[in-house]
Amino acid sequence: MNDDQTPVACHGATPASPSPIDAMLAFTNGLWKQNPVFVMVLGMCPTMAITNSVRNAIAMGLATTFVIASSDALISLIRKLVPKQVRIATFILIIATSVTIVDYLVKAISINVYKTLGPFIPLIVSNCLVLERPEAFASKNTVGKSLLDGLGMGLGFTFALTCLGTVREVLGAGTFLGFHVFGPNFEPWVLFLLPPGGFISLAMWLLTFTAWRQWSARRKLQREMAQTVPAVEVAL
Amino acid sequence: MNDSLGHIFIDALLINNFVLCVFLGMCSFLGLSSKFSTAWRMGLSVMFVITVSSVLAFGMNLILVHFHAEYLRIITYIVIIAATVQLTEMFIRKTSPALFRAMGVYLPLITTNCAVLAVPLFQTSRNYSFVQSVVFAIAASGGYTLAMVILSLLRERAELSDVPDLAQGTALTLILAAILSMAFMGFAGMGNGS
Numbered sequence: 144m145n146d147d148q149t150p151v152a153c154h155g156a157t158p159a160s161p162s163p164i165d166a167m168l169a170f171t172n173g174l175w176k177q178n179p180v181f182v183m184v185l186g187m188c189p190t191m192a193i194t195n196s197v198r199n200a201i202a203m204g205l206a207t208t209f210v211i212a213s214s215d216a217l218i219s220l221i222r223k224l225v226p227k228q229v230r231i232a233t234f235i236l237i238i239a240t241s242v243t244i245v246d247y248l249v250k251a252i253s254i255n256v257y258k259t260l261g262p263f264i265p266l267i268v269s270n271c272l273v274l275e276r277p278e279a280f281a282s283k284n285t286v287g288k289s290l291l292d293g294l295g296m297g298l299g300f301t302f303a304l305t306c307l308g309t310v311r312e313v314l315g316a317g318t319f320l321g322f323h324v325f326g327p328n329f330e331p332w333v334l335f336l337l338p339p340g341g342f343i344s345l346a347m348w349l350l351t352f353t354a355w356r357q358w359s360a361r362r363k364l365q366r367e368m369a370q371t372v373p374a375v376e377v378a379l
Numbered sequence: 380m381n382d383s384l385g386h387i388f389i390d391a392l393l394i395n396n397f398v399l400c401v402f403l404g405m406c407s408f409l410g411l412s413s414k415f416s417t418a419w420r421m422g423l424s425v426m427f428v429i430t431v432s433s434v435l436a437f438g439m440n441l442i443l444v445h446f447h448a449e450y451l452r453i454i455t456y457i458v459i460i461a462a463t464v465q466l467t468e469m470f471i472r473k474t475s476p477a478l479f480r481a482m483g484v485y486l487p488l489i490t491t492n493c494a495v496l497a498v499p500l501f502q503t504s505r506n507y508s509f510v511q512s513v514v515f516a517i518a519a520s521g522g523y524t525l526a527m528v529i530l531s532l533l534r535e536r537a538e539l540s541d542v543p544d545l546a547q548g549t550a551l552t553l554i555l556a557a558i559l560s561m562a563f564m565g566f567a568g569m570g571n572g573s
Contacts, residue, residue: 184549187405188493232461235490239454246453262500265453269493271406337564338400342557349550357545 169280169288173295179272180303180345181352186272189263190304191341197320200308201301202256203263206245208297210267211276214238215293219281234277235268242268272300303348310344311335384514387507391518394569397494398526399560404494408527409552411488418531422524424467426517428489429498432456432463433516436499437509456499457490464490494523529559 179185186207193203214237225233246264250257257264267273276296281289312318315335317325334340397403404425412418439455468486472479489495498519502512533555542551 184409185406187409188402191405192402231487231490235457235461236454239457243450243453247450262497262504265500266403266493266496268453268457269491269496271491274491338402339557339560339564341402342553342560346550346553346557349553350545353550354545 166288166291169284170291170295173292173297173299174302175299177296178299178303179296180300180307181349183272183275184349185275186270186300187345188266189270190307191338191345193260193263194304194308194311194341194344195315195336196312197305197308199256199259200304202249202253203260204297204301204304206249206260206264207267207270207273207300208294209245209248210238210241211273211297211300212290212293213241213244214273215276215281215289216286217241218277219284219286219289222282230282231274231278234274238273238277239268272296306348307341307344310348311340315340382507382511384511387511387515388518389569391515392522392525393563393566396522396526396563396566397497397519398523399556399563401497403497404492404523407488407492408523408530408556409549412527412531412552413534415528415531415535418527419524422520422527424486425489425492425495425523426520428460428463428467429495429520429523430513430516431467432460432495433498433502433512435459435463437502437512440499440503452500452503456496459499460495461490494519526559526563530556533559 173179177183180187180190189203189207194200214234217237218234221233242265245267249260249264276293280292284292309319312320313324314332317323317329317331323329335344391397395401398405398408407421407425411421436456436459439459440452443449443451443455464486468479471486498516501519502515507515530552534552537551537555546554
């Protein structure tokens with residue numbers, strides 16, 4: 144695999160032969176290395192609109208995970224039958240079908256969650272992340288790997304939403320999943336529940352992740368310089 | 380709830396601005412707002428697509444309700460939007476090749492802009508009449524264009540200033556958007572008076 148400096152383009156180079164290590168890579172890639180929100184900055188609308196509480200964030204993340212995984216698997220199944228010119232239209236139709244399923248599923252499971260998520264469940268269709276995965280990965284890889292990639296990306300998305308939701312709920316309402324964290328004397332910082340809080344907390348998370356990545360890259364460089372042997376590039 | 384046309388217009392344009400208060404169309408808002416010239420072009424083409432697809436979606440929804448096929452709504456709307464984008468692309472290519480070359484790259488992206496899908500969905504769930512939905516579509520897309528243009532001007536300014544290395548890129552844009560969003564919160568009071 145390429146290193147994490149080239150975020151979007153590196154999936155084309157994945158070798159075609161399936162092996163357990165490749166499958167693991169396809170899964171963990173989305174969780175951390177290519178995290179859809181913190182690294183690729185995709186799917187921003189639900190990321191900021193839904194994350195004013197941890198519960199909503201997790202529900203939205205799981206709904207998106209289902210959509211990505213199922214449409215990835217389906218698209219990979221029919222990837223050799225679809226002509227190149229109409230592939231985007233086909234992808235969108237398949238995605239819209241899985242979103243309709245999720246819409247009714249959420250309504251059946253919990254009507255409260257359905258009411259708070261509101262129009263943002265149908266809007267999963269136009270989440271750029273959901274269209275980007277089939278285009279970049281599923282249309283070139285086997286069904287099993289595409290399913291794993293979809294699951295990894297979806298869970299990475301859920302993880303990022305939960306991070307944001309935690310910051311916003313703890314600071315904005317003083318609670319975590321409904322439990323009080325700071326005791327009765329805490330004055331909630333309501334700004335974090337309002338729209339500007341979404342922008343600010345996402346900006347802070349991005350800064351944290353960039354700082355961490357720069358620090359670890361610098362440390363890696365220092366370690367390689369210290370060894371003085373010619374650096375062995377990890378081949379693809 | 381006040382459903383007069385003026386109220387719908389001000390509400391969608393300023394009070395519940397699609398980008399800064401409801402978080403719709405974030406990807407293109409963050410991705411295409413680095414230059415003023417591309418920002419207003421993108422805004423205008425989104426405005427056109429939203430208005431046309433909102434009118435078409437209103438008609439299709441009547442047909443769907445008549446046949447009790449509401450579960451097809453999401454699929455129908457996304458097909459309408461994709462078709463409108465395709466039509467716009469062909470129309471612009473035929474009438475003004477120069478404009479087409481200037482915005483060719485951005486046109487297909489409109490299909491995956493959630494602001495475009497949200498307008499038909501909102502007008503259906505709020506039971507707007509035909510005139511109300513047209514006003515709503517124009518105001519919502521106008522709000523999108525407004526936010527896009529303001530942010531692009533801010534970003535052109537921010538490019539000249541000395542920002543720490545760490546905050547370059549998306550983080551800086553998000554902080555600018557946060558300040559802009561706080562400014563738009565000031566409009567919230569306008570909704571309660573009427």
